[in-house]
Amino acid sequence: MFEPMTLDAETSALVTLETANQVAILTLNSPASRNALSLAMIEALSGRLDAIARQNDIRVVMLQAEGPAFCAGHDLKELTAHRNDPDRGRAFFEETMRACSALMQQIAGLPQPVIAAVDEMATAAGCQLVASCDLAVAGPRARFCTPGVDIGLFCSTPAVAVSRSVAPKHAMEMLLTGVPIGAEEALRIGLVNRISADGARAGAHALARLIAKKSPQAIRFGKKAFYEQREKPLAEAYKLASATMVENMLAEDAKEGVAAFFDKRAPTWAEK
Incomplete structure (x- = not known):
């Protein structure tokens, strides 16, 4: 550990x-x-x-x-x-x-x-x-x-x-x-x-x-993918970014954020 x-x-x-x-x-x-x-x-x-x-x-x-x-x-x-x-x-x-x-x-x-x-x-x-x-x-x-x-x-x-x-x-x-x-x-x-x-x-x-104030989960997904994709050829960058988007969509904050958008309310983000 x-x-x-x-x-x-x-x-x-x-x-x-x-x-x-x-x-x-x-x-x-x-x-x-x-x-x-x-x-x-x-x-x-x-x-x-x-x-x-x-x-x-x-x-x-x-x-x-x-x-x-x-x-x-x-x-x-x-x-x-x-x-x-x-x-x-x-x-x-x-x-x-x-x-x-x-x-x-x-x-x-x-x-x-x-x-x-x-x-x-x-x-x-x-x-x-x-x-x-x-x-x-x-x-x-x-x-x-x-x-x-x-x-x-x-x-x-x-x-x-x-x-x-x-x-x-x-x-x-x-x-x-x-x-x-x-x-x-x-x-x-x-x-x-x-x-x-x-x-x-x-x-x-x-x-x-x-x-x-933004989703901490989205930012963690995004920062990591941003630096990783930048060093890759275009096709590999899109492959990595697409996989990241899928995992991000399955995360709790994305579910909450989309629901809040449709409900016209402020989202409540997860703590981690």
Whole structure:
């Protein structure tokens, strides 16, 4: 049987959790490091998501950050310190990339939708984190970049998520130049869904509350199928989507939702 990940108090403090109206609000809470994705930060966020995945009363997850940056990417001080290891840091670099890649895939595999709320800068793996979320809301001052080329390190892993969120030429421009883009440009190329004049947190929370009112069963079916079909050839994608629709139609929420539609009343969704 799978054992849920447990976090010590120090690690838990790196990513705080609060819940409101069936929305889990996760906050990256290491402003001094600009919320860099150290191994401890990755472990903390992964542990929080691991617990949320098993909570049927949580319908949506919102990811925000404290401090002057949403996320500054990998912790360069931590990585640099391991260059003095006997293997010049290879083992630590491999572990960091493995853990970070697993985290990004964990977000895609989470039953609940995840919304990034970005009010400041999201850099490199921080931009990857935004692109890995199902939805993203930007505040007017938000900025995004993949500046690895400026320090001799192409953002190859951020490219995986960014290139799946925006058109290839927009992704390559970000990756090849490292130039930051603002909220308006991020919206234009599809990196974010909307800009909230009241700030990303307010906009993301409004979006989360809207989604939380929908059928949780339908959303769980749909999110899983969305990511699976996207990587398949057209015929296989339709085969998978059709099978998902059949299972979804047989679920309790679909029966209730259709009945409520005909009865002209609000549906009462199942808890799981």
